[in-house]
Amino acid sequence: MTRRRVGRSRPPALALLLAGLAVAFFALPFVGILWRMPWSRVGSVLSNGAVREALRVSLETSLLSAIISLVLGVPLAWVLAQFDFPGRSIVRALSTLSMVLPPVVGGVALFFSFGRRGLFGQYLDRWFGIRLPFTTAGVVVAQVFVAMPFLVLTVEAALRQVDPRFGDAARTLGGSRWTVFRRVTLPAVRPALIAGLVLSWARALGEFGATITFAGNLPGRTQTMPLATYLALESDPESALVLSLALIAVSFAVLLGLRDRWLGAPSGRASVAAP
């Protein structure tokens, strides 16, 4: 509805100076990478079969992780935002704990729970023959563990901002709880939903520590781009730079594209557009 005017007035000098420093701080490492990029080798490195496998594993697992985070994370965010129950703050802290945990520790924790000898993993193995470590499914487990909190936090914050009177009005008009959630609440938080989805996807795509600890590193199965990049750094730093460039390009394109397409839309419009 009323979008704040952007770009008309000039920010104060001090803010501009500090913001400039922040931008430089973010931009300079990428300038450094581009500066050292062996451009003549980009084609040959990217056409390498192992690199293409790593890119495929990365894209498949990160997309799946983002979808699982969405399916499990939205109901969790909704429960946290809308219902008051004992221990809610504990549940909220628990579901965002993996954000602050060093990923390697997260990986070891996953071993203790879902590993072959883990608390639950031993039954997965004994009853169903499911072993998560060293499998692509294990990569997804590690990624969801670190990525879902981003979606939960973003969506929960947005759900709290939704005026409950919209929902109440819809209910009085005869909408079922599910209909209200689907046609009123969800559209109202659509920008946050997209933002959370993108954040969790980006976190999953960049996941390294928990993945290499819990899922190991096997080309074509559990070796994602960050793992391939790290290992390339050991022997062939130039190809590691090319791998980083590929990862940066994919992520930057998606972040840029999604922002302009969905997040740029005036928020609040969706909540009144519901019929």
Next chain:
Amino acid sequence: MSAARPRRAFGLFALAIGLVVGVSACSTKRVTIDTDPNASITVFAASSLTGAFGEIGTAYAAAYPDAKVEFSFGASSELVAQINQGAPADVLASADGESMGRLEPGTKGAPENFATNRLQIIVAPGNPKGISRLADLARADVVFVSAAPQVPIGRYTQQVLAAAGVTAAPKSLEANVKGIVNKVVLGEADAGIVYVTDVLAAGSKALGVDIPGPVNVVATYPIAAPATSKHPDAAARFVAFVRSPAGQAILARFGFGPP
């Protein structure tokens, strides 16, 4: 108005960039050589040396109470990359000559061998899968993990298996030897090939199965004071201490062989 303001904004932005560049420029000081043998030095050492060098540091401090030594442990290849990027290492102890060889020309110094390490099959305590020889690593019921071929231990494992004529498919190619040890200690893998010193360091959490001498690989550890060191005399004294009988005795206790 519209012409002046963007220009001022641009000026501030340029100032911000200038500040960042200026700060980073300050850190590249001129090299000044300090010939004090007690000067504080930084020793970069392969992660397999963590235990042994910790103790060597203590013994060195006892022998030279005024000296100050700091350690930085990591994968040899990583340490070399850091030194090539200007990390202030006075001594580099590498797990293989190949990594040491990747130091940029002119920074190498004069590497001398100071220790050797052999390989062993690492298994869980009690050896539940009954692994007694390299061929057992190829068994379908054995989860075998190795390291990526970029890492020395990954390369050595390939050499050992090839020499023994064994084709074993690893379930994971870890980034370093500690990754292999952890997978076995945590029970996710049944076996891996690591250094004798790693099995020893794992204590009661793991067991070593010997690999026959003819197919085993002997890893030779070189040590050097990179030419970029600002404390060459202190660095040389530390290197001499590592190679002295006192240093060698400590290394032997951690499972290392003589050079």
